[in-house]
Amino acid sequence: MESLFNHIERFVKLDGKIKTQIRSISKVKILEKGTVLIKQNQANVKSTYFVVDGCIRSYYTDDNAKEHTVQFSVKDNWISDYMSLYTDERASLTIECISDVTLIEASIFDIEEIFKKFPLLETYHRSNLQMNLVKLNRRILNLLHLSANERYKLFLEYYKGLDQFALNLHIASYLGITQQSLSRIRASKV
Amino acid sequence: MESLFNHIERFVKLDGKIKTQIRSISKVKILEKGTVLIKQNQANVKSTYFVVDGCIRSYYTDDNAKEHTVQFSVKDNWISDYMSLYTDERASLTIECISDVTLIEASIFDIEEIFKKFPLLETYHRSNLQMNLVKLNRRILNLLHLSANERYKLFLEYYKGLDQFALNLHIASYLGITQQSLSRIRASKV
Numbered sequence: 001m002e003s004l005f006n007h008i009e010r011f012v013k014l015d016g017k018i019k020t021q022i023r024s025i026s027k028v029k030i031l032e033k034g035t036v037l038i039k040q041n042q043a044n045v046k047s048t049y050f051v052v053d054g055c056i057r058s059y060y061t062d063d064n065a066k067e068h069t070v071q072f073s074v075k076d077n078w079i080s081d082y083m084s085l086y087t088d089e090r091a092s093l094t095i096e097c098i099s100d101v102t103l104i105e106a107s108i109f110d111i112e113e114i115f116k117k118f119p120l121l122e123t124y125h126r127s128n129l130q131m132n133l134v135k136l137n138r139r140i141l142n143l144l145h146l147s148a149n150e151r152y153k154l155f156l157e158y159y160k161g162l163d164q165f166a167l168n169l170h171i172a173s174y175l176g177i178t179q180q181s182l183s184r185i186r187a188s189k190v
Numbered sequence: 191m192e193s194l195f196n197h198i199e200r201f202v203k204l205d206g207k208i209k210t211q212i213r214s215i216s217k218v219k220i221l222e223k224g225t226v227l228i229k230q231n232q233a234n235v236k237s238t239y240f241v242v243d244g245c246i247r248s249y250y251t252d253d254n255a256k257e258h259t260v261q262f263s264v265k266d267n268w269i270s271d272y273m274s275l276y277t278d279e280r281a282s283l284t285i286e287c288i289s290d291v292t293l294i295e296a297s298i299f300d301i302e303e304i305f306k307k308f309p310l311l312e313t314y315h316r317s318n319l320q321m322n323l324v325k326l327n328r329r330i331l332n333l334l335h336l337s338a339n340e341r342y343k344l345f346l347e348y349y350k351g352l353d354q355f356a357l358n359l360h361i362a363s364y365l366g367i368t369q370q371s372l373s374r375i376r377a378s379k380v
Binding site: 060062066068069070082083086087092093115119122123125126129130131132133134136137138139140141143144145173176 | 320331
């Protein structure tokens with residue numbers, strides 16, 4: 001739980017009482033590579049996940065069985081299918097552990113309840129959402145105006161060490177390019 | 191101010207005292223088409239804007255003077271350069287009125303202060319951020335997996351009536367396609 005407490009304390013100060021409450025709604029899980037947390041099209045997405053160790057990927061599978069990676073989540077980041085979590089729609093994405101993963105799972109209901117008792121935690125969540133908004137705006141801007149080569153360079157800077165977990169297929173589908181293009185970009189760097 | 195109060199009341203209940211406080215940090219402005227609210231590369235982005243009437247566009251201009259539209263904001267939506275507002279970096283985007291616009295401007299400092307007095311408003315802001323996260327995730331997913339034609343169809347559904355404000359250039363650069371491609375897509379619909 002320490003890594004989650006440290007993450008929260010980047011934004012707000014926690015005391016013993018709040019930590020006890022956070023512990024009470026947190027499930028620590030150690031999962032094997034390949035574990036699926038949310039399956040595209042399932043109903044009732046109610047959980048969000050904080051990565052303590054390892055890597056989780058969210059992706060959409062289209063009608064031609066092609067995968068499109070929306071997000072990678074490494075240590076100290078939250079992940080879920082927000083399009084479903086915040087709207088009650090069926091899951092748009094599959095959320096899958098692409099390495100052995102230690103994570104903390106919390107339900108959206110418990111989180112909403114804890115905000116009522118400790119508004120401080122809503123401030124943390126709000127600050128975290130704002131940082132997410134920044135990241136997603138940058139991602140959209142990069143998809144719109146950067147070349148595949150430039151997007152790959154930024155990806156390597158931003159996701160340092162992700163190479164150990166992510167397959168070519170995952171990275172290419174995050175960048176919105178084919179695996180062949182990714183291989184060409186990588187080859188040109190040697 | 192009524193449209194902002196109504197928007198907030200979709201999420202939380204307001205009383206007279208809170209409304210007075212919101213009024214005290216809100217500047218209502220009536221602006222002409224072409225007014226620039228934030229200029230790419232400027233320092234000190236501190237304001238966010240709620241559109242009461244009209245349409246505002248945010249865009250990035252690249253080194254070749256090509257514009258890339260990140261967001262359109264119509265009635266009852268907030269807009270700013272969040273990449274700058276929440277990080278203190280220089281503006282990445284230009285925010286411009288593409289019609290005559292009535293808006294409410296608020297400073298991020300005043301907003302942070304009002305959250306301390308009225309945590310209810312932080313709940314509104316948090317809920318609004320969550321909905322934004324949903325929209326941005328959908329946009330990324332659409333950019334990754336939909337054809338230009340499909341993106342244009344979704345755009346028309348989502349931004350009903352935007353045609354009256356937005357130029358071909360704006361829409362094409364939002365969809366990440368050339369104006370020629372947009373014209374072809376439009377012609378094929380006739």
